[in-house]
Amino acid sequence: MLSLETITNNVHDWLNNHVSSTWATIIEMLIVGLLVIGLFAMLGLILVLMERKVSAFMQIRVGPNRVGFKGSLQTLADTLKLVLKEGLTPKGADKFLFNLAPYVVMCAAMLILAPIAFAKNFQIWDINIGVLYISAISSISVIGILMAGWASNNKYSLLGAMRSGAQIVSYELSAGFSVLCIVILTGSLQISDIINAQQNGWFIFKGHIPAIISFIIFIIAVTAETNRAPFDLAEAESELTAGFHTEYSGMKFALFFLAEYVNIFVVCAIGAILFFGGWMPLHIGNWQGFNQVMDYIPSSLWFILKVFGLIFLIMWFRWTFPRLRVDQLLNLEWKYLLPLSLVNLLLMTVVAIMGWHF
Amino acid sequence: MYRTTDILTNTPNTSLGEAGYMVINVGPQHPATHGVLHLVITLSGETIINVEPHLGYIHRSIEKMCESLTYRQFIYTTSRMDYLSSHINNHCCALSVEKGLQIEIPDRAKYIRIILDELTRLASHQLWWGAMAMDIGAITPFFYAFREREMINDIMEETCGARLTMNYMVPGGVMYDLHPNFQKKVKEFIAFFKSKINEYDEILTGNIIFQNRMKGVGIISKEDAISYGCTGPTARGSGVSCDVRKLYPYEIYSSIEFDEIINNGCDSFARYEVRMQEMKQSLKIIEQLIDNIPEGDFQAKTKTVLKLPKGEFYTRVETARGEFGVYIVSEGGTTPYRIKFRSPGFSNLSALNHMAKGNKIGDLVAIMGSIDLVIPDIDR
Amino acid sequence: MTNEELKLFLSEKFPSLIIEEGNEWLTYYTEANEWKLLANELCSNISLQFNFLFCLTCIDWKTHLTMVYHLTSTTFKHTVVIKSKLNKENPEIETVCNIWRTAEFHEREVYDLFGVKFLNHPDLRRLLLTDDWKGHPLLKDYEDPINMIKL
Numbered sequence: 006m007l008s009l010e011t012i013t014n015n016v017h018d019w020l021n022n023h024v025s026s027t028w029a030t031i032i033e034m035l036i037v038g039l040l041v042i043g044l045f046a047m048l049g050l051i052l053v054l055m056e057r058k059v060s061a062f063m064q065i066r067v068g069p070n071r072v073g074f075k076g077s078l079q080t081l082a083d084t085l086k087l088v089l090k091e092g093l094t095p096k097g098a099d100k101f102l103f104n105l106a107p108y109v110v111m112c113a114a115m116l117i118l119a120p121i122a123f124a125k126n127f128q129i130w131d132i133n134i135g136v137l138y139i140s141a142i143s144s145i146s147v148i149g150i151l152m153a154g155w156a157s158n159n160k161y162s163l164l165g166a167m168r169s170g171a172q173i174v175s176y177e178l179s180a181g182f183s184v185l186c187i188v189i190l191t192g193s194l195q196i197s198d199i200i201n202a203q204q205n206g207w208f209i210f211k212g213h214i215p216a217i218i219s220f221i222i223f224i225i226a227v228t229a230e231t232n233r234a235p236f237d238l239a240e241a242e243s244e245l246t247a248g249f250h251t252e253y254s255g256m257k258f259a260l261f262f263l264a265e266y267v268n269i270f271v272v273c274a275i276g277a278i279l280f281f282g283g284w285m286p287l288h289i290g291n292w293q294g295f296n297q298v299m300d301y302i303p304s305s306l307w308f309i310l311k312v313f314g315l316i317f318l319i320m321w322f323r324w325t326f327p328r329l330r331v332d333q334l335l336n337l338e339w340k341y342l343l344p345l346s347l348v349n350l351l352l353m354t355v356v357a358i359m360g361w362h363f
Numbered sequence: 364m365y366r367t368t369d370i371l372t373n374t375p376n377t378s379l380g381e382a383g384y385m386v387i388n389v390g391p392q393h394p395a396t397h398g399v400l401h402l403v404i405t406l407s408g409e410t411i412i413n414v415e416p417h418l419g420y421i422h423r424s425i426e427k428m429c430e431s432l433t434y435r436q437f438i439y440t441t442s443r444m445d446y447l448s449s450h451i452n453n454h455c456c457a458l459s460v461e462k463g464l465q466i467e468i469p470d471r472a473k474y475i476r477i478i479l480d481e482l483t484r485l486a487s488h489q490l491w492w493g494a495m496a497m498d499i500g501a502i503t504p505f506f507y508a509f510r511e512r513e514m515i516n517d518i519m520e521e522t523c524g525a526r527l528t529m530n531y532m533v534p535g536g537v538m539y540d541l542h543p544n545f546q547k548k549v550k551e552f553i554a555f556f557k558s559k560i561n562e563y564d565e566i567l568t569g570n571i572i573f574q575n576r577m578k579g580v581g582i583i584s585k586e587d588a589i590s591y592g593c594t595g596p597t598a599r600g601s602g603v604s605c606d607v608r609k610l611y612p613y614e615i616y617s618s619i620e621f622d623e624i625i626n627n628g629c630d631s632f633a634r635y636e637v638r639m640q641e642m643k644q645s646l647k648i649i650e651q652l653i654d655n656i657p658e659g660d661f662q663a664k665t666k667t668v669l670k671l672p673k674g675e676f677y678t679r680v681e682t683a684r685g686e687f688g689v690y691i692v693s694e695g696g697t698t699p700y701r702i703k704f705r706s707p708g709f710s711n712l713s714a715l716n717h718m719a720k721g722n723k724i725g726d727l728v729a730i731m732g733s734i735d736l737v738i739p740d741i742d743r
Numbered sequence: 744m745t746n747e748e749l750k751l752f753l754s755e756k757f758p759s760l761i762i763e764e765g766n767e768w769l770t771y772y773t774e775a776n777e778w779k780l781l782a783n784e785l786c787s788n789i790s791l792q793f794n795f796l797f798c799l800t801c802i803d804w805k806t807h808l809t810m811v812y813h814l815t816s817t818t819f820k821h822t823v824v825i826k827s828k829l830n831k832e833n834p835e836i837e838t839v840c841n842i843w844r845t846a847e848f849h850e851r852e853v854y855d856l857f858g859v860k861f862l863n864h865p866d867l868r869r870l871l872l873t874d875d876w877k878g879h880p881l882l883k884d885y886e887d888p889i890n891m892i893k894l
Contacts, residue, residue, distance in 0.1 A: 064506040160385075234500060235572055238725070325566075327573045328500025330725040331409070419871035426856075427881055589794050589817055592845030603817065610820070674765060677798070677813065690813075692802055703800040713848040742871060 009305055010126040037129055041118055045111075048270050049263035050080045055313075056266075056320055063324045084259055092255035095158050102156035107253065107260035109149035114267040116142045120196050121274050124284050124305035128196065135196035136188060139275060140181055143230070146268070147173050153261075154249040166249035168331050169232060175338040176229040176236075182346035183223035186215060186353040187279045190362065196278060203282040205290055211363040215353040220280045222346050224318070227272040229334070231265060234323040238331055273315035277308065284308040290363070384412060389727075391420050397494060397731070398738025404727070411727060414719045416712055422742040429702045434460050434534065434669040437702065441689075442528040444706065445740035447487040448682040450479045453532040458613060459678035459689045460534035463671035471659040472536030473614045478549070478652050479523075479531070480680075481645040485556075486515040487683035488642050495635075495732035496567055499576055504566055511559055514552045518545065534669060536662035549653050553646055560642060568639065577632040581718040581730035584629060591717065592710035595685025596641065597734050600634035602627040607681035621648050631733035638735070670697055684708055684735055708740040749821060752790070757781055763826070768813075770824040775810075778827055779837040785814060785823070786842045792816045793823065796839070799849035801857045803883045808834050808857060829859060838864040856881040 016036075020029040054069070054077065061068030069076035094103055120135040122128045132138055147170055154166020188194060190212055191202045202208075209216050229236040250261045277283060284304035288296045329337070356362055385406045391399040399420035405413040425444065429437040438456040442449030454476055461468060493508030516526040521542040523529035531538050567573050583593070588601040598605050606623040608616045624640040626633040671693040679688040685707025692701040711734050718730050746769050753760060759777065763770040773781055785793040798813035808829045815822040829836060838861040839846045850861045851870040858879035861867055869876065878885055885891075 060502075064503050065510065066506065160387075237500075324501075324503045326501060327496065327567075327570065327576060328725075329572055330576060330723060332723065333572075333575055419873070422871040424880060586794075587844070590844040592796060592843070592849075594797075605817070677767070686797065688798055690798055690800065690811075701800075701802045703798065705798045709848060709852075710845050713845055717844075 008303060009124045013127060041115055041129070044118065045115055045263065045267055049084075049266050052266040052270060052316065053080045053083070053262075055316070059317065059320045060324050063321070087259040087262075088256055090255040092257060093252070095252050097158040098252065099156040099158070102152045103252075104257070106149050106153035106156060107257045107264070109152065110146050110264045111260050113142055113146040113149065114264045114271065116145075117271045118267075121271070122196055122200060122278065122283050123308055124303070127284075127305070131195065131197050134194045136184055136194045136199070136279075140177070140184065143272075144174075144177060146264075150249050153253070157249070157252040159252055162249050162251050165251070168238060169249055172232070172236060172331075172334060173230050175335055176226045176342075179222050179338060179342045179346050180226035180230060182343075182350055183219040183226065184275075184279060186219040186350055187212070189350075189353050189357050190216070196283075200278060200283040200285055203285045205288055206363055207280065207282040207285070207287070209280045212353065212356070213362065215349050215356055216280065218345070218349045219353070220276070222342055222349070223276055223280070224315075225342065226338075227276065228319055228322060229338070231268045231272060231319075233269065233319060235326040235329050236334055237323075238328055238334070269316060269319060270312065273312045273319065274308075276315050277311035281311045282307075283311075397736050400736065400738050400741075402727075404724070406724065409723045411719050411722055411724065414716045414727070416715060418712075418738075418742050420742065421739050425743045426702055426704065429699060431698055433697050434671060434699070437699065438532065438534075439528070439530045441704065442530060443739065444704065444743055445682060445684065445687070445708070445737050446527055447490060447737055448483055448684065448687075449528050450476075450483040450531065451680055451682040452687060453530065454480055455678055455680040455687050455689050457532040457534050458680065459676050459691055460669060460671065462678055463674070463676050463691065463693065464534070464665070464669060466535055466663050466665060468536050468663050469660040470615075470657045472661050472663070474652055474656045475537050475541060475661065476532065477614055477616070477619075478649055478656075479519075479529075481648050482515050482518065482549070484683045485642055485645045486512050488638050488645075489515075491638065491683070491732075491735045492563065492567075495735075498728045498732045499573060501567065501570075501573070504563070507559070507562070507566070511552075511556055514548075514555065518548050518552065521545070521548070533662065535665040536660070538662070540661045541656075546653055546656070549649065553650060553653070557646065560639075560646075564639070568635070574632060576725070576729050577630070577635060577733070579630050580722055580726045581631045581733060582629050583714055583718050587717060588714070591714040593685070593714055594707050594710065595681070595683070596624075596634050596637040597685065597711045597714070599623070599625050600631075600637045600733075601629045605686065607679050607686050611679060613678075613680060619648055619651055631729050634733040668697055670695060671699070679705075682707060684737065684740065685711060704743055706740045706743060708736055708738070712736060712741055745821075749823060753823075756784065766824065768822045768824050770826060772826050772828065775827050775829055775836045778825075779839070781825065782812075782837075782839045782842050785825075790819075792818050793821075794818075794843075796843040796845055796849075799846060799853065801853045801859055801881075803857065803881065805883055807831055808859065810836055810853075810859065812839075834859040835862060836860075837862050840864060855879070858882065 017029075017033070020032055024032070057079070058068045058076070069079040072078045072082050094100060117139055119130045120128060120132055120138055122131075150173070151166050151170050154162045154169070157163070187199065187208055190208055191199045193199065203211070205211075209220055212219070250258060253261060284307050286296075286299035286302060286304065286307050288299060387404050387406060389402040389404060391401040401417040401420065403415045403417060404411055425440050429440060432440070438453050438460075441452035441456055445452055489508045489512045493505035496502075496504035496508075519529055520526050522545055523531040583591070583601055585602045588598045588603050593601075593603070594605050602625055604610075604623060604625055607613075608621075609623045621644045624637045624644065626637050628636070671691065673693060673695045675690065675692045677688060677690045679686050681687075686705070687707055688705030690703040690705065691699050694700040715730065715734065718734075719727050722730070749769055750762070753771065757773070757777070759774065760781075761772040763772060785791055793814040793816045795815045795817050796812060797815060798811070800811050802809045802811060808831060810827045810829060812825045813822070814825065827836060834857070836859065838850055840850065847865070848870065850864055851867060853859050854861060854867055855869040855871055856879055868874070872880070878887070880887070
């Protein structure tokens with residue numbers, strides 16, 4: 006069957022047969038770089054449109070439906086508009102940091118795409134500390150946000166950036182603990198190991214209670230990390246401050262905007278990998294027949310379905326819940342989620358040692 | 364209009380740098396202030412020390428204008444004041460002229476006026492609910508509220524000819540008779556809305572995030588509410604019984620069965636609950652009246668040129684925001700000598716500083732939403 | 744209390760009050776310098792308890808100004824109207840902010856539109872008009888050739 010794995014293998018073989026191996030590596034790097042940038046752009050396009058259509062569906066209206074077939078080219082039109090806008094830099098802003106901030110955020114978002122497995126044997130870099138790498142790089146985007154807030158020379162931007170920074174740093178802890186729970190079940194930080202360990206069932210079923218608690222905490226934590234509602238006070242319009250990206254316009258704002266949506270994709274992809282098996286089809290224990298039928302559906306399709314399911318869930322949150330106040334938000338993390346995740350970690354350790362998982 | 368330095372130096376209790384206080388402006392153009400309201404807020408970190416409203420951005424000197432308008436003309440300036448309760452305001456002015464001239468209005472007109480009043484109250488509370496949810500951060504309820512409000516607007520458009528400033532009340536009754544579809548449409552609306560009110564409770568009232576944002580925020584005690592002159596749901600949320608429809612009944616309110624909703628919570632959530640229950644009570648009132656509209660004239664015969672006798676008259680009604688009063692001083696001419704409109708928002712706003720002290724900035728939006736401010740009503 | 748009882752009570756305590764007949768509620772005229780005492784008594788007296796000031800306004804009678812205060816009691820449900828004549832050149836009266844907090848904004852509005860000075864008001868500034876506006880618009884002799892259109 007035509008799978009992404011065979012395509013990559015064919016390309017690799019063809020290149021090695023025709024040019025020397027160093028050139029082959031360099032050409033492969035270029036191809037991968039172009040694909041990542043292309044994926045970044047495509048994801049931005051699709052997710053922004055998806056958000057608008059999903060929100061319209063929940064608000065009993067139609068959403069964009071004029072530009073392109075049923076509104077599919079709407080984001081393209083929006084990006085074109087943003088590119089053509091005048092990029093203003095406020096007087097007194099720190100020019101170097103002001104210009105650097107969107108690129109830092111965007112690069113962090115793109116770097117995390119490296120260890121994610123989109124299909125069977127279709128990873129850019131299967132590093133042996135995959136999960137740790139992801140946690141580390143996602144912390145770099147905080148620097149970008151703080152830079153944006155500080156360099157804007159605007160007290161509302163600074164307030165928004167500080168709030169956002171505090172929020173992201175706090176919720177990284179809970180997210181990290183949820184991820185650790187799954188690592189306990191696997192015994193390895195490598196992404197391909199984690200996925201292969203879910204051969205006979207996804208971790209959310211195998212790990213039963215601790216894994217489900219871990220998943221719930223993970224979803225709440227990543228919603229807060231990506232500054233999505235109900236934790237979006239850093240960019241809330243009806244509050245006082247308008248957020249760290251107030252002073253950005255034109256292409257730089259477009260980069261922040263796209264980077265936010267790619268972040269959502271990335272954290273949902275991590276959630277899918279850790280809890281729902283990544284590209285692994287739904288297998289149930291030793292039911293050979295069932296498993297074989299499931300294997301017919303290509304692995305990339307499984308991955309896409311899972312990730313977009315989680316993205317829909319996160320978008321659903323945004324249009325249902327009101328916003329939390331900043332002290333309630335930090336309260337939630339430090340007084341409720343963190344102790345709960347510590348207890349859950351212990352529980353998962355006990356379950357793993359005693360072998361009480363499926 | 365104001366030079367920035369004047370605001371900072373002349374505003375009492377503020378000066379930059381003193382004990383780390385920061386002074387910021389909210390408005391006049393701002394998504395969360397309902398109209399053009401300029402608030403100068405003194406903050407210490409995230410805690411509010413002082414809120415000072417600067418009014419007058421939409422002051423149109425209505426009271427002075429009315430001194431040169433006849434008694435038939437001045438009624439419609441009030442629908443531009445509190446545009447969400449336009450029928451109720453017009454009703455008050457019509458009542459005051461009728462009181463001065465001792466006109467008896469026919470029963471049919473009374474029924475029509477009350478049904479339209481209650482529909483207006485419902486529409487106003489629906490918009491309040493949607494806008495409040497949007498300020499707190501839940502954007503979806505806004506669309507649901509407007510779907511129902513559209514139904515009321517359609518009914519108004521058929522009968523009165525306009526959707527927002529419905530100039531329909533005249534001294535003596537109403538301007539035209541009801542549209543033939545009126546009863547049918549109102550009954551359809553009642554049946555539809557009854558199921559939706561429970562939906563409103565499910566989406567927002569029971570939501571724990573919403574409750575945490577509203578409970579314990581913006582507390583005003585009963586004595587303070589009376590002292591600040593608060594009326595309407597703002598006062599009833601603190602336990603003050605002040606519904607004009609019950610205390611000083613006008614038209615046929617004394618013969619209709621409905622409850623006055625009082626909640627002793629004293630915080631924003633109590634005010635929220637009062638308005639939700641008021642919506643249900645309005646539905647109850649309309650149900651009692653819609654089938655029994657008597658036949659007859661819709662307008663009493665009055666002279667073309669109305670002249671109120673020398674003296675002074677005060678009339679009050681219950682709008683969606685509180686007690687609206689019209690105080691006319693007449694010297695016997697065709698135009699009033701002095702009119703004072705006692706608007707409910709003016710007194711409710713004066714309590715904002717008291718309610719917001721000590722809370723965080725995020726709470727300010729919740730408090731303003733729960734008081735339900737309409738700024739043209741305050742500035743007149 | 745009914746109107747009769749109120750009349751008796753008030754005429755005993757404050758013999759200098761003058762009744763104005765022909766209005767729906769009991770209306771009294773008081774001197775400007777006695778207003779503060781009267782207001783205190785009306786609010787704090789156990790059998791009166793006029794705790795709700797629902798309308799505070801001023802009327803320009805061309806020769807003098809009249810302040811009008813509408814008071815009611817939420818416990819006893821009786822209403823009284825107190826008026827006070829002020830002279831036109833220098834209209835001054837005591838503030839009642841510390842008795843009824845609603846008066847803060849209402850008195851600022853009357854100062855803005857009529858020019859009445861309220862003694863001991865905590866923050867007497869213009870409320871509805873801009874800070875640098877000249878004149879007091881609701882007075883009958885206010886002239887503004889730019890903004891006022893006379894038909």
